[in-house]
Amino acid sequence: MKKIMIFATALMISLTAFSQDKKIKIGAFGAIPMGDTKDVSKTGFGIDATYLIEVSDKFDLGFTTGFSFFAGKKVKILNNDNSVSTLKYANAKYIPITGAVRFNATDKLYIGTDIGYAIGIGDDVKGGLHYKPRIGYQITDLIGINMSYTGLKVKGGTWKTLNFGVEFSL
Numbered sequence: 001m002k003k004i005m006i007f008a009t010a011l012m013i014s015l016t017a018f019s020q021d022k023k024i025k026i027g028a029f030g031a032i033p034m035g036d037t038k039d040v041s042k043t044g045f046g047i048d049a050t051y052l053i054e055v056s057d058k059f060d061l062g063f064t065t066g067f068s069f070f071a072g073k074k075v076k077i078l079n080n081d082n083s084v085s086t087l088k089y090a091n092a093k094y095i096p097i098t099g100a101v102r103f104n105a106t107d108k109l110y111i112g113t114d115i116g117y118a119i120g121i122g123d124d125v126k127g128g129l130h131y132k133p134r135i136g137y138q139i140t141d142l143i144g145i146n147m148s149y150t151g152l153k154v155k156g157g158t159w160k161t162l163n164f165g166v167e168f169s170l
Contacts, residue, residue, distance in 0.1 A: 114130070
């Protein structure tokens, strides 16, 4: 992990030294749990900050970070004595630190992905490989919308969500 962080830092420094156009985007999203994730979480939301550098007319490279929160779900459990009890799963919080790639299909439409590591925050919240393919549309020069899928590979499975967001260009 240390080597990856050193490589990513060197890459970002070199990109900023040789690039012309830089973009900063701040966004917020709502998340719908999918697969096994919906068994333990009912909903999620988060914020993102993205720094992109134009490397050509069609490609931007950079990095993304943010904060994601997922509310733990309450479930009913049938006990051995036929009584019912309630179990509440813990809330999950993550800080992703990822590289970002964007392919600008048109002036308004992009397709891209973020890939890196998400740091788990809290008891029993594990970090892991974080990937987030996305598609976005720039409504105005300042406001865009996006849809993404988040996968977080952790020991024991993959955390999966479908996300809908808005982003603001600074």
